[in-house]
Amino acid sequence: MRARGGVAEWFKAAVLKTAGLQGPGGSNPSSSARPRPQSEAAARRAPEGAGRVIVIEDDPVTLRAHEAILRAAGHLVETARDGQEGFEKLLASRPDVVLTDWVMPRMDGVTLCRLLKGHEELRSTYVIILSTKSETAAKVTGLDLGADDYLVKPVETTELLARVRSGLRLRRALLELAAKNELLERLALTDSLTTLPNRRAYEESLASEIARALRHCKPLSLLYLDLDRFKEINDLHGHAAGDEALVGFADLLRRHARRGDLAARIGGEEFAVLLPHTARSQAALVAERIRRALESSPVGRTLPVSVTVSIGVSVFKGEDPSGAAAFTKEADDALYRAKAEGRNRVALSAE
Numbered sequence: 001m002r003a004r005g006g007v008a009e010w011f012k013a014a015v016l017k018t019a020g021l022q023g024p025g026g027s028n029p030s031s032s033a034r035p036r037p038q039s040e041a042a043a044r045r046a047p048e049g050a051g052r053v054i055v056i057e058d059d060p061v062t063l064r065a066h067e068a069i070l071r072a073a074g075h076l077v078e079t080a081r082d083g084q085e086g087f088e089k090l091l092a093s094r095p096d097v098v099l100t101d102w103v104m105p106r107m108d109g110v111t112l113c114r115l116l117k118g119h120e121e122l123r124s125t126y127v128i129i130l131s132t133k134s135e136t137a138a139k140v141t142g143l144d145l146g147a148d149d150y151l152v153k154p155v156e157t158t159e160l161l162a163r164v165r166s167g168l169r170l171r172r173a174l175l176e177l178a179a180k181n182e183l184l185e186r187l188a189l190t191d192s193l194t195t196l197p198n199r200r201a202y203e204e205s206l207a208s209e210i211a212r213a214l215r216h217c218k219p220l221s222l223l224y225l226d227l228d229r230f231k232e233i234n235d236l237h238g239h240a241a242g243d244e245a246l247v248g249f250a251d252l253l254r255r256h257a258r259r260g261d262l263a264a265r266i267g268g269e270e271f272a273v274l275l276p277h278t279a280r281s282q283a284a285l286v287a288e289r290i291r292r293a294l295e296s297s298p299v300g301r302t303l304p305v306s307v308t309v310s311i312g313v314s315v316f317k318g319e320d321p322s323g324a325a326a327f328t329k330e331a332d333d334a335l336y337r338a339k340a341e342g343r344n345r346v347a348l349s350a351e
């Protein structure tokens with residue numbers, strides 16, 4: 001049998017030996033041997049596959065050992081002495097991998113794991129829990145509570161590094177997938193020619209703005225815009241010139257729409273502008289400003305062409321839910337009236 005306290009001393013010696021930190025004759029390394037913070041130059045030299053890791057451990061020997069192992073492998077390492085300190089550092093630095101002890105003062109590893117997985121911006125962080133509990137039940141409990149991996153202490157250097165590398169690969173794959181999904185979603189809501197929001201984006205915004213107007217009893221205005229005699233541009237100058245004219249008009253809309261407005265291409269030479277918190281008179285001013293700007297400025301880079309626009313304006317006052325269905329139809333009717341009255345003009349829906 002080991003003498004009293006022998007188990008603790010054996011465990012620390014095993015950790016130090018695993019980390020390669022045991023001094024000559026089995027003595028502990030001096031405090032001067034503690035790994036120093038990595039410099040910016042060292043960070044730049046980090047090998048491919050290295051990542052940002054935080055080690056959270058209340059035992060100073062184990063903390064120092066794991067820190068040294070990870071730094072030697074090129075990882076950028078932070079440390080914390082308990083879950084609460086670790087969580088504060090996680091919020092500030094957003095590491096890739098968390099290596100945390102299970103039993104710690106103030107906040108244990110399981111509580112920390114639950115906080116991480118419940119945090120919108122931290123839930124993709126890869127969490128490895130370390131514990132002296134080797135029973136299958138303990139491992140299952142740790143994994144069920146949100147950990148991504150579980151290691152029994154003391155951990156061999158090769159296994160520790162392999163698990164961290166595995167966590168980094170998985171996290172990076174998930175981040176790449178999320179970025180691709182975000183790009184696909186953005187592309188699905190964007191008109192490929194003008195890069196304005198497309199019809200789908202417009203319809204989603206229209207629904208949310210109508211709901212907001214009803215909830216807050218605020219006015220909402222809508223402009224429907226149609227480029228006049230656009231087919232003649234394609235017939236006379238070619239479709240490339242027509243595309244440039246559409247792009248030029250989209251740029252004009254961006255310049256003249258106000259902060260908070262949504263300008264979208266909803267099909268062909270048809271556009272829409274949503275004007276939240278905007279009453280009838282203000283909407284008419286915005287529409288007229290756009291009409292005058294296009295009338296005075298040819299659009300297109302290679303072959304600038306002169307073109308005009310007809311605009312229909314409707315207003316939803318945000319008071320009667322039954323008026324929401326007629327909102328877009330009134331804008332469309334006003335647009336057709338502007339066309340019928342000679343084009344290049346703004347027409348307002350009936351009050």
